[in-house]
Amino acid sequence: MSAYRRGLSVGATALTLTALLLSAACGGTTRENAGNDTGSAQASGAANPDAQIKEGLKIAFLPKQVNNPYFTTSDNGGKEAVTELKGNFKEVGPSEASASSQVSYINTLSQQGMDVIVTSANDPNAICGALSQAKAAGAKIVTFDSDTKPECRQIFVNQVTAQGIAENQVKLISQQIGGEGEIAILSATANATNQNAWIALMKEELKKPEYSKIKLVTVAYGNDDDQKSFQEMQGLLQSYPNLKGVISPTTVGVAAAARYLSGSQYKGKVKLTGLGTPNQMREYIKDGSVDAFALWNPADLGYLAAYAGAALASGQITGAEGDKFKAGKLGEFSVGKDGVVVLGPPTVFDKNNIDQFQF
Numbered sequence: 001m002s003a004y005r006r007g008l009s010v011g012a013t014a015l016t017l018t019a020l021l022l023s024a025a026c027g028g029t030t031r032e033n034a035g036n037d038t039g040s041a042q043a044s045g046a047a048n049p050d051a052q053i054k055e056g057l058k059i060a061f062l063p064k065q066v067n068n069p070y071f072t073t074s075d076n077g078g079k080e081a082v083t084e085l086k087g088n089f090k091e092v093g094p095s096e097a098s099a100s101s102q103v104s105y106i107n108t109l110s111q112q113g114m115d116v117i118v119t120s121a122n123d124p125n126a127i128c129g130a131l132s133q134a135k136a137a138g139a140k141i142v143t144f145d146s147d148t149k150p151e152c153r154q155i156f157v158n159q160v161t162a163q164g165i166a167e168n169q170v171k172l173i174s175q176q177i178g179g180e181g182e183i184a185i186l187s188a189t190a191n192a193t194n195q196n197a198w199i200a201l202m203k204e205e206l207k208k209p210e211y212s213k214i215k216l217v218t219v220a221y222g223n224d225d226d227q228k229s230f231q232e233m234q235g236l237l238q239s240y241p242n243l244k245g246v247i248s249p250t251t252v253g254v255a256a257a258a259r260y261l262s263g264s265q266y267k268g269k270v271k272l273t274g275l276g277t278p279n280q281m282r283e284y285i286k287d288g289s290v291d292a293f294a295l296w297n298p299a300d301l302g303y304l305a306a307y308a309g310a311a312l313a314s315g316q317i318t319g320a321e322g323d324k325f326k327a328g329k330l331g332e333f334s335v336g337k338d339g340v341v342v343l344g345p346p347t348v349f350d351k352n353n354i355d356q357f358q359f
Helices: 031-044 069-084 103-111 128-136 162-177 193-205 226-239 251-262 278-286 298-313
Strands: 058-062 088-091 116-119 140-144 155-158 181-187 214-221 243-248 271-274 292-295 324-326 332-334 340-342 347-350
Touching (some): 058 298, 069 088, 069 298, 116 128, 116 298, 128 140, 155 298, 162 181, 162 193, 162 243, 162 271, 162 292, 181 226, 181 251, 193 214, 226 251, 243 251, 271 292, 278 347
Parallel strands (some): 058 088, 140 155, 181 243, 243 271
């Protein structure tokens, strides 16, 4: 088990909330063969946990956007797993995280005969048609980080339960602002499945008696764009002069917001937390712009997604609740309701532990 998975648990519950919330084949493995093997297994509801992972599987990663540090890390984790599995890895994706930008990539990957397509959805509905066509053509579909509707894929690899994220983020901001005052949320895109699920649960979390003195004044959207997120953070502080804290549950957003704080009069006065990577946030922790933030290890998320896809394509699992598979160094995982596999609870990073992590 990785050091990350032994990280500090911040109260993630057992609730699994789904989204409201890789060149030629070798060794005799073809997508037609893989499709026939697992297609019949899934139709009968049967999995063969003793099946061997096939070599030469073509596994493609399609993130929300390429050249995003978070997805670079997660996709590299997927590449590590595919290499271990003796498969063929491929990464493609749009440069902007818009709702329909992934459709053409899915169609091309399907035409190229990918055995597995692993994607983080920019929109829960926009790519479903393309994914359904890819499934019909024989590809196994795994979503990770941000889900589609369950019928559009076989497995969703979730970072952590949505409830766990909500509890973590609200607890962190409450601790930092002394349990009272106005807060705002700086999100990614307005249609992002995971963001909307987390925000909805944060609103519910804020209804608890211990948070009765905290008021959520608005939700802003930086569209997972660095400059827009920077500007939205500036706008929040100008529009809400009594703002005490901001939650930004997106790696692009929280880093941009921290950069703005670090050079502003609000540094040390307005608190910021969210979901970020240690390498992005290290300087802001050390200069006092940010006290603490959280995240799972995105490399482990991509690694687990690749193993889940390989298990599907090899017939070890079908995506049914109760299916089990081994994911290399991360150990054994079980498939939950609606085909959800959960990586584990997030880690909280602060000045005391941030130098222990490099991603």
